Amino acid sequence: MFLSEKNGVFPLNELDRGSAAVIAEIKAEPGGGRLAEMGFVPGETVQNGFSSPAGDPTAYLLGGCSLVALRNSEAKNILVKIIAEQKERCNI
Amino acid sequence: MKLTSFKQKRAAETRRLYLLGNPNVGKSTVFNAMTGLRQHTGNWSGKTVDAARGKYTYNDREYELTDLPGTHSVNSGFSEESVTADSIADGGQNAVTLILADASALKRGVALVLEFLENRNGGAVLCVNFCDIAERRGIKINFEKLSDVLGIPAVGITAKKRGDINRLKELIDKNYDSLSKGTAPRRSRSAPEAQLKRAGEICAECSDAPASNTACGLADRVLTSRAFGIPIMLLFFAGILWLTIEGANYPSELLSRLFGYIKPYLAACVPSPVKGILIDGIYGTVTWIVAVMLPPMAIFFPLFTLLEDAGFLPRIAFNLDRCYARCGMSGKQCLTQCMGLGCNAVGVCGCRIMPDEKQRTIAVITNSLIPCNGRFAILISLSAIFIGSMVPDHLAGLMPMLCVLILICLAFAVSWGASLFFSKTLFRGGEAVFAMELPEYRRPEILKTLAVSLITRTIKIVWRAILVSAPTGAVIWLLANTTVGGVPALTRLSMLLDPAGRLIGVDGFILLAFILSLPANEITMPILIMGYTAAGAMTDAGSLSNLSALLSQNGWTLLTAVNMMLLTLFHWPCATTLITIYKETKSLKTLALSFLTPCVIGISLCLITKLLANAVLLIV
Structure with a gap:
């Protein structure tokens, strides 16, 4: 899978199914802080959960506790980096 | 003090x-x-x-x-x-x-x-x-x-x-x-x-906390998978419809027999000058609504509420989001439509969850393309009575279910088409997003859900229908029994509308019934029955089994039944919904579009089926 990787940072929509990453940065988005309101803030862990039958949108497991569905067009505004060692998981 | x-x-x-x-x-x-x-x-x-x-x-x-x-x-x-x-x-x-x-x-x-x-x-x-x-x-x-x-x-x-x-x-x-x-x-x-x-x-x-996580369960992977996601959703819905149609059949028949049994005793207690209006007008209309509307609603809505409480509806929005994306809308519109399936006025209020003003307006306008429970019950009873009686017995349970399922799918498809049209023409701009939390599945409290849903939704809605139908029943009875030049006024009105009705493959009585049922969709069928009986075809249509005969006597064909159902899906929102639309948007333009959109769609579809039927007749 091609990743538009730069300093290990890439858009969330390129995260493989099942793998986890940490949010590095939220790019400016048209909704204005709406993603942050849903819980997408830098430092939060995010895991690609599953996709809809059409492949888009995708549901992401956010912080290990809530499941949020995003379209690829929205997910590309979220930049993530792969967690260094083991898959960090938060259950709380 | x-x-x-x-x-x-x-x-x-x-x-x-x-x-x-x-x-x-x-x-x-x-x-x-x-x-x-x-x-x-x-x-x-x-x-x-x-x-x-x-x-x-x-x-x-x-x-x-x-x-x-x-x-x-x-x-x-x-x-x-x-x-x-x-x-x-x-x-x-x-x-x-x-x-x-x-x-x-x-x-x-x-x-x-x-x-x-x-x-x-x-x-x-x-x-x-x-x-x-x-x-x-x-x-x-x-x-x-x-x-x-x-x-x-x-x-x-x-x-x-x-x-x-x-x-x-x-x-x-x-x-x-x-x-x-x-x-x-x-x-x-x-x-x-x-x-x-x-x-x-x-x-x-x-x-x-233990180190495993349960939020991404097997259920989601199956329910949203490429192969099973959409078929499972359709199966679920078909199952609910089947239970509703099969389950409502018996209590409906029982209720209408019971009301028919009480009728003569009640009639004996009422002084003869007001007997007609009270018994044939009000009692007839109200009991029809209770017998025909109550059983399917009392089965369908609690079942639907269970799916809702379990967390299934957001998954439906998730699975279908691609269709909404193509129409320039957010998948959240699906939730407003599911609310509309209960009552369009509620669906219109629910449109507040739409992410921006443009999408909200479109969602409001297209909401009444989804049949509310009043119209839903008409679809169920018509398909059970008319379509059900046209197929062999062993299919009698299955055909009406398929028929209603197809109609609901049609309603969703048409609403996507209308949303697409509006987002490409009148309300352009803005990027549609779909950021929605998918709640965890929760085991619903079955008994409590059933009880609350029965009380808050079904009984309330039937009660509202009864309140509206009692005076309307009286008015319609007066119209049906006041003669103008030897012909009942109701018949006269329907004769005026008849040419227009014939043009789109129905008759004047059907058009009249839709016009007079503006206060509440539930009363369409009672008005229609009273119109037909006033024309002298039959004196008692109280029982369900007689209805099929009554409709056939009045020249109903398969085309009439299909177009009646199409018009039931798409005519105009009821008065309550129209008022809600105005209250919610404060825009006369939105109100006018909400009225005209289903109207134009319904008439166009009926014209198409009429032309198709004519073409088939010519070939045969």
Whole structure:
């Protein structure tokens, strides 16, 4: 899978199914802080959960506790980096 | 006088509480449990679009509880107009905010508490819900420690348990005075990142959780998979429809027989001058509605509510989002349509969850393309009576179900088409997004759901239909029994409409029935029956089995039945929905478009089927 990787940072929509990453940065988005309101803030862990039958949108497991569905067009505004060692998981 | 002043004093002493929490932490359930109100709860975020208010008394003190819409951020939760107005009135003090969190997602709740303490005046109580589920997952929370670290009272509850709600009320009662004094925001605002990190630390300190996670279950992987996702959804829906049609059949027949049996006894008690209007007019219409509308609704809506409570509807929106994306809309429109399936007026209100103004307007306009339960019952009874009687017996149960399923799919397809049309023409611009929380599946409380759904939805809607239908029944009876030039007035009116009706493959009576049923869709069929019987074809159409014969006698063909169903799906919204649309949008343009869109679509579709039927006849 091609990743538009730069300093290990890439858009969330390129995260493989099942793998986890940490949010590095939220790019400016048209909704204005709406993603942050849903819980997408830098430092939060995010895991690609599953996709809809059409492949888009995708549901992401956010912080290990809530499941949020995003379209690829929205997910590309979220930049993530792969967690260094083991898959960090938060259950709380 | 004394009583008034006492009441005033009481009112002045009313203690105010706000209920704040992340989406889907059971706020509505806690609200209902505390106040005894029956606000409808749904397992999806955005269900509570209005700030609801309720009162309760504890320890002889009155509390007013305001339920705020679910949010991940304190500031957006308090941005609702109604709430801000309140907060300004008393300087944001003298109120306590009850922050609700999900025990399985404690970090989120703690982050919300931290944000609250940094930004708001007044005190807060942390209430952690769904402790039973968390316990089953092996999550242990030390509430005393949590309370110490956060500096506010904290309690763990299971909202379903009455004792837990009392414990919560007691805690609030004990701490209200000290909390409501109003303290200045504690610290300067910190970045959400730091807040989240701190929340994580606090949780690690105060709770103990196993290292596995359950949020991404097998159920989701199957229900949203490429191969099974959509077929499973259709099967579910078909199953519900089948249960409804099969299950409603018998009670319907029983009820109509019972009403038919009572009728002569009742008629004997009524003086003869008003016998016609009371018995044939009002009694006939009302009993028809009860016999034909009540059984399918009493089966369909509780079943649908179960799916809703289990958390299934957001998955439907998730699976179908691609269709909405193509139409320039958000998948959330699917939720408003599902609400519309219950009542279009409710669906129109629900359009507030749409992310922007353009999408909201389109969702409002296209909502009445989805059949509400009044029209739904017409579809079910027509397909059971007419389509069911046209096929061999062993298919009699299956065909009506397929027929209704196809019609519902058609309704959704047409609403996508209309949304696409509007987003490409009249309401352009804006990027459609779909950011929605998918709640965890929760086992619904089956008995309670069934009971509440039966009372709050079915009985209420049938009652409204009865209230509207009784006077309308009387008016229609008068029209049917007042002769103008030897012909009943109703027949005369329908003769006027007949050419227009014939043009689109129905007749004047059907058009008249749709026009006269503007107050409520439920009364379309009774009006139609009364019109036909006034024309002298039959004297008693009370029983369901006679209806098929009555319709055939009046020249109904397969084309008439199909077009009647198409018109049922697409004609115009009922008066209640129209009023709601105007109240919600304050726009005459939206109102006019909401009226005309289904109208134009319905007439066009009927013209097409008429042409097709003619073509088939020519070939044969």
